Amino acid sequence: MxxxxxxxxxxxxxxxxxxxxxxxxxxxxxxxxxxxxxxxxxxxxxxxMQEAEVAEECVTKQGIAVNVKAVIAFKVGADPEGIANAAQRFLGSEDKMSVLTGRIFAGHLRSIIGSMTVEEIIRERQRLAEEALEASKLEMSKIGLVVDALQIESIDDMGSGYIKALAAPHVAEVQRAARVAQAQADQASAEAEQLSQRKQAEYERQTAIARAGFKAETDKAQATAAQAGPLAEAQATQDVLDAQTELAQRNASLRQEQLVAEVLRPAQAEAQKIKILADAEADRLRRLSEAGAANDRVALDQQLIAQLPEMLRAAADSLQNANLTVLGGSDGLGDLVSGLAAQGLNLFEALRGSVGQPDARRGDGNAAASRGPNGADLAALTGGNGGSVAGPPQPRPIEEGRKA
CATH class of the missing domain: 2.30.30 (SH3 type barrels.)
Known part of the structure; x- marks a missing residue:
């Protein structure tokens, strides 16, 4: 429009x-x-917003020359007074605002830095910027400008080495701390690596032990399986041998009982019978002997007859405890007992004969001694009972005495 x-x-x-x-x-x-x-x-x-840069050589309170670089951000004030002041001064030549602003701040920076040491400038840059803003505020408002920010970019000692020398102890300390930290890091890394190697070696050792244990168990199981057949066969053979041994022992026990029943007990019974018969015969002979006690021969026979039961009893006792093998069963046992009885009678006759031999040489004077009270022959008396005792033919010493 x-x-x-x-x-x-x-x-x-x-x-x-x-x-x-x-x-x-x-x-x-x-x-x-x-x-x-x-x-x-x-x-x-x-x-x-506009920008102004400042690069100014300044001298500190210590007399050390430093080069300070700063950046200023500014603009025209938004109020009517500020716009009017700026328009009256810069309208048509706004580029002069940056130049004038840079010169104003350069002067204030020189003044402020001259009252500070290098150490303070380095440590207190914010203080330097605030003092510069505060010092330039009145001047900037007069020309209608407002500073939004001031930033100190760098401070250089212009080759004197002062700032570097200030930093040297700190640099050395930092480097030392860095080396210590690096050494500690290297040590920690080495320890961690060694610990890892030890753990790996321990794991490998445990793995090897476990493998060896598994292999031993496997080998043992295989050996047991391989020996199972021979062991079972040997056990079966041993069981057969044990059964055969037990059977043999049972057969031996049965045979022993059979021998006891068939041989020993009948022998003991027969020996007891012989003993009883011998005692009865001895008692009968003793009565006969007592009937003819007037005759010396009868007395002698009585003594022999008295000894005969003891001899027969001793023989029976020896048979009772003897371990004999009798052939022929009960018949053989009867033959054995009959032979023993016959041998006892033969012994008795032999003793009578040996005692009666002197009488035979003297004639018939003592011939009657071989006879009993009724004139019966003693040999006939010993066998006249017709008992079970039998033996070989009896010697006849009386008839031999008659022939003599």
């Missing part, structure tokens, strides 16, 4: 012309305005 003007958001529109009080021009920000042609004039002042 003709005569209607609208400024940009970062601009201030200045309308000059006509009669005004206060400011010499009308300031429009953020909206449009109608401007009469030929009667008014329109100008624009930027309100955007």
């Amino acid at each position: 003709l005569g209607w003007h609208v400024p940009r958001p970062d601009e201030a529109m200045l309308i000059s012309g006509g009669k005004r009080t206060g400011t010499p021009f009308k300031i429009i920000i953020g909206h449009g305005s109608f401007v009469l042609p030929l009667r008014s004039r329109v100008s624009y002042l930027t309100l955007s």
Whole structure:
């Protein structure tokens, strides 16, 4: 529309012309305005952020020259007074704002750095920036500018080595700490590696032991399986031998009992019978002997007869405890007992004969001694009972005495 003007958001529109009080021009920000042609004039002042750099050589309180670099961010003030001040000074030559701002701050930096040491400048950069802003605030407001930020970029001792010398102890300490930390890190790494190797070696050892144990168990199981057949066969053979041994022992026990029943007990019974018969015979002979006690021969026979039961009893006792093997069963046992009885009678006759031999040489004087009280022959008396005792033919010493 003709005569209607609208400024940009970062601009201030200045309308000059006509009669005004206060400011010499009308300031429009953020909206449009109608401007009469030929009667008014329109100008624009930027309100955007601008930048100024400062690189100034300064001397510290210690007399050490340093080069300070800083950056200033500023703009035109947003209030009407600031816009009016800036428009009156920079309208049409806004580039001069950066130059003038840099010079203003360079002067203030020289003044502030001259009252500080290098150490303070290095340690207290924020203080330096704040003091510079505070010192320049009045001047900047007079020219309609506002500083948003001031940043100290670098401080250089211009080759004197002072700053480097200040940093040397700290650098050395830092380097020492770094070396110590690196050594500790290397040691920790070595210890960790050695621990890992020890653990790996221990694991390998345990694995080898476990493998050896498994192999031993496997070998043992295989050997046991291989020996199972021979062991079972040997056990079966041993069982057969044990059964055969037990059977043999049972057979031997049965045979022993059979021998006891068939041989020993009948022998003991027969021996007891012989003993009883011998006692009876001895008693009968003793009575016969007592009947003819007047005869010396009868007395002698009585003594022999008295000894005969003892001899027969001794023989029976020896048979009772003897371990004999009798052939022929009960018949052989009867023959044995009959032979023993016959031998006892033969012994008796032999003793009678040996005692009666002197009488036979003297004639028939003692011939009657071989006879009993009734003139019966003693040999006939010993066998006249017709008992079970039998033996070989009896010697006849009386008849031999008669022939003599």
